[in-house]
Amino acid sequence: MGYKRPIPTRLECPFEPQYHCRECDCKKRCFFNFLSGDPLKRFKTERRMRLYKPHQIIFSEGDQPQGMHLLCVGDVKLVKADTHGRELTISYLSCGDLVGDSPYWAGTPYCTSAETMRESVVCFLHRGLVESLEKSDPEFWRRSLRRISASLCQAMDRVVGMAFKSAEARLASFLLSLKFPPVPDASLSCHLRPAYSRREIADNLGLSPETVIRGLAAFQRRGLVRVSGKSIDVRDRSGLEKAAAER
Amino acid sequence: MGYKRPIPTRLECPFEPQYHCRECDCKKRCFFNFLSGDPLKRFKTERRMRLYKPHQIIFSEGDQPQGMHLLCVGDVKLVKADTHGRELTISYLSCGDLVGDSPYWAGTPYCTSAETMRESVVCFLHRGLVESLEKSDPEFWRRSLRRISASLCQAMDRVVGMAFKSAEARLASFLLSLKFPPVPDASLSCHLRPAYSRREIADNLGLSPETVIRGLAAFQRRGLVRVSGKSIDVRDRSGLEKAAAER
DNA sequence: GCCGGCGCATGATAGGCGTCATGTCCTCGG
DNA sequence: CCGAGGACATGACGCCTATCATGCGCCGGC
Numbered sequence: 294m295g296y297k298r299p300i301p302t303r304l305e306c307p308f309e310p311q312y313h314c315r316e317c318d319c320k321k322r323c324f325f326n327f328l329s330g331d332p333l334k335r336f337k338t339e340r341r342m343r344l345y346k347p348h349q350i351i352f353s354e355g356d357q358p359q360g361m362h363l364l365c366v367g368d369v370k371l372v373k374a375d376t377h378g379r380e381l382t383i384s385y386l387s388c389g390d391l392v393g394d395s396p397y398w399a400g401t402p403y404c405t406s407a408e409t410m411r412e413s414v415v416c417f418l419h420r421g422l423v424e425s426l427e428k429s430d431p432e433f434w435r436r437s438l439r440r441i442s443a444s445l446c447q448a449m450d451r452v453v454g455m456a457f458k459s460a461e462a463r464l465a466s467f468l469l470s471l472k473f474p475p476v477p478d479a480s481l482s483c484h485l486r487p488a489y490s491r492r493e494i495a496d497n498l499g500l501s502p503e504t505v506i507r508g509l510a511a512f513q514r515r516g517l518v519r520v521s522g523k524s525i526d527v528r529d530r531s532g533l534e535k536a537a538a539e540r
Numbered sequence: 541m542g543y544k545r546p547i548p549t550r551l552e553c554p555f556e557p558q559y560h561c562r563e564c565d566c567k568k569r570c571f572f573n574f575l576s577g578d579p580l581k582r583f584k585t586e587r588r589m590r591l592y593k594p595h596q597i598i599f600s601e602g603d604q605p606q607g608m609h610l611l612c613v614g615d616v617k618l619v620k621a622d623t624h625g626r627e628l629t630i631s632y633l634s635c636g637d638l639v640g641d642s643p644y645w646a647g648t649p650y651c652t653s654a655e656t657m658r659e660s661v662v663c664f665l666h667r668g669l670v671e672s673l674e675k676s677d678p679e680f681w682r683r684s685l686r687r688i689s690a691s692l693c694q695a696m697d698r699v700v701g702m703a704f705k706s707a708e709a710r711l712a713s714f715l716l717s718l719k720f721p722p723v724p725d726a727s728l729s730c731h732l733r734p735a736y737s738r739r740e741i742a743d744n745l746g747l748s749p750e751t752v753i754r755g756l757a758a759f760q761r762r763g764l765v766r767v768s769g770k771s772i773d774v775r776d777r778s779g780l781e782k783a784a785a786e787r
Numbered sequence: 788g789c790c791g792g793c794g795c796a797t798g799a800t801a802g803g804c805g806t807c808a809t810g811t812c813c814t815c816g817g
Numbered sequence: 818c819c820g821a822g823g824a825c826a827t828g829a830c831g832c833c834t835a836t837c838a839t840g841c842g843c844c845g846g847c
Contacts, residue, residue, distance in 0.1 A: 373696055375704045377787050383696050399689035404696055431674070434681035441688050442646035448695035449620055449630050449651055455702035456746025457622045460834065491795065499703025501835055506796060522795090540624050707804065738825065748805055753826060769813090769825090 323389045324363065324436060325426075332429035341417045351407040351415060352393055358403060360419040362392035367413020371405040372496070382497040384444075385410075395441050397423070455499060457540065463498045464508040465537035468518065468527060488523040512536070570636045571610065571683060572673075579676040588664045598654040598662060599640055605650060607666040609639040614660020618652040619743070629744040631691075632657075642688050644670070702746060704787065710745045711755040712784035715765065715774060735770040759783070 328336055342365070345351065351362060354374060364386050371383040371393075383405050386392055392415065396403045409415075418426075426433050454463055471489075491509075495502045509525070512518045517533050519526040527533060575583055589612070592598065598609060601621060611633050618630040618640075630652050633639055639662065643650045656662075665673075673680050701710055738756075742749045756772070759765045764780050766773040774780060 373700050375700060376785055377704070379704055381700050381703050383699065395689035395692045397689075398685040399693060400686060401690065401693060404693040427678070431678070431681070434678070434685065438645040438681065438684055438688065439647060441685065441692055442642035442644075443648065445642045445688055445692045445695060446646060446648060446651040448692060448699060452630065452695060452698050452702060452746075453620050453622060453628050455699060456628050457624070457626055499699075502794090503796085503836085504834060507834095510796080538623055749824090750806080750826085751804060754804095757826080 324391055324440070327430060327432045327436070328426070332426055335422065335425060336418075339419070339422045341419075343415055343417065345409045345413045345415055347409055347411045349409050351409065352403050353406045354403055356403050358393060358397040360417055361394055361397050361423050362407070363416045363418065364388055364390050364392050365414040365416050367415075368410040369407050369413060369415070370410055371407055373405045380496060381499055382493070384447075391437075391440065394437060395444070398437065398441070458537075459540060460498070460500050460504050461508045461511065462537050462539050463500070464494070464505060465512070465517075465533045467494060467498055468512075468525065469530070469533055469537060471525075471527075490523065571638055571687075574677060574679045574683070575673070579673055582669065582672060583665075586666070586669045588666075590662055590664060592656045592660045592662055594656055594658045596656050598656065599650050600653045601650050603650050605640060605644040607664055608641055608644050608670050609654070610663045610665065611635055611637050611639050612661040612663050614662075615657040616654055616660060616662070617657055618654055620652045627743060628746055629740070631694075638684075638687065641684060642691070645684065645688070705784075706787060707745070707747050707751045708755045708758065709784050709786050710747070711741070711752060712759070712764075712780045714741060714745055715759075715772065716777070716780055716784060718772075718774075737770065 325336060340363075345367070351369065352358070366388050369386045369390075369392055371386065372380045373383055374380045386407075392407050393403055393405070454466065458466070489497075491502045491505050494500075495505045498505070509518065509520050512533070513520050515532070517527070517529045517536065519528050572583060587610075592614070598616065599605070613635050616633045616637075616639055618633065619627045620630055621627045633654075639654050640650055640652070701713065705713070736744075738749045738752050741747075742752045745752070756765065756767050759780070760767050762779070764774070764776045764783065766775050
């Protein structure tokens with residue numbers, strides 16, 4: 294963790310099959326790599342690329358979706374505000390991920406906000422483009438269903454975790470997930486991850502930053518991790534897994 | 541709450557448009573009411589109706605989906621087991637709802653178990669039938685996406701609730717949701733609900749039964765509800781809403 | 788270089804909720 | 818009719834975690 298990463302110098306989009314992400318050096322498949330022929334051409338001409346600064350809002354909870362977003366370069370988090378000021382990070386997205394697709398399909402306002410965690414390139418597909426892609430290939434439906442269904446299953450896991458797991462167990466799960474990122478479709482995942490502040494971890498787990506700090510300190514005392522600043526190394530993976538399985 | 545309801549005397553399935561559910565006397569639309577012609581004929585001949593006893597398992601967490609289930613009559617809950625014995629109720633389903641569709645689409649094992657809460661009629665659609673229905677009409681994809689996306693949004697709400705809301709606030713939300721059932725698509729909802737024991741409420745909220753009991757007692761002292769046995773009447777709706785909004 | 792701000796760290800305190808124990812009531816079966 | 822079991826109810830107790838307070842170290846701006 295704690296990488297220095299270059300700011301993207303040009304707007305690019307991983308739409309080819311077996312797209313090789315130069316930035317994180319992982320070979321991944323873009324959600325839209327099934328496109329070819331006319332739909333691909335239309336996709337290329339009508340999508341709108343946009344560069345976002347760090348901590349910039351792509352859309353806000355409550356907005357009405359006007360189309361779909363595809364994250365091309367960067368990191369984005371989905372956050373949900375509580376009525377009392379606190380906010381919870383729902384998920385982290387990396388390049389190749391769709392952003393905010395489920396409210397689009399549901400036909401409801403966004404139930405989360407999307408915020409860049411660093412400079413990011415996002416490509417916007419307006420409603421007309423999405424609808425034409427739908428018609429061109431049922432693979433679009435299939436992938437969307439698979440993706441969102443997997444997210445739903447993950448969300449259920451999280452509900453159970455919040456209900457029954459202690460702060461330390463949840464923290465352990467979080468640390469383990471950093472290596473195998475908790476993105477909807479693992480085959481689309483990116484292995485590099487941004488460095489998380491204590492507060493960001495706390496916002497993800499629904500804990501106070503102090504509790505996160507104490508948990509990390511306890512793990513370090515037990516030799517499970519090695520902490521220095523924002524860099525957290527997992528030393529004893531199976532030990533952490535045991536901690537994550539505890540109540 | 542606390543209704544006596546007749547045991548279904550014959551296997552029936554609400555597949556017609558504007559199906560009128562005789563049992564709960566609400567007009568609702570079945571998920572498959574878009575079918576007509578050959579697909580409808582195939583649906584009628586190939587679906588397999590089955591009667592389940594109360595507290596019978598339809599499928600278990602970890603099983604591989606072989607098709608899709610449609611709940612025709614009765615009440616079903618989706619539950620997820622913790623590794624330490626406790627279990628959490630993820631959602632309640634009523635007639636007209638699909639059961640366990642998202643793991644089918646995700647191509648993963650069931651992430652919840654499905655259990656009848658009373659005598660219920662469930663119709664099973666084997667994989668071949670589902671695949672033929674997919675091909676016949678994109679409306680199938682669209683509805684599935686809408687349904688599952690809406691469930692995902694709800695699940696996110698629940699995660700936030702578990703993270704930030706107190707036991708009383710969550711209990712208040714639960715009581716309010718009994719009148720407007722928390723099913724994925726409100727237009728498909730059934731207004732009658734089974735009566736919930738203290739333990740069932742606790743399993744839904746991730747609380748201990750004692751905490752639920754104390755919460756109900758506190759609400760009754762404040763005049764928000766009137767409790768007698770399994771019957772819980774909401775007396776002061778706006779008061780409960782205020783309690784639900786508290787931290 | 789100095790200072791202010793922010794993230795990190797640690798202790799003290801208080802409140803919420805799970806757990807255990809006890810007791811009552813209701814229901815069901817014999 | 819009676820006894821057993823289960824759901825409901827209430828109190829005592831203890832742990833977990835949020836909150837508040839304090840202090841340290843780092844970094845950027847003047």
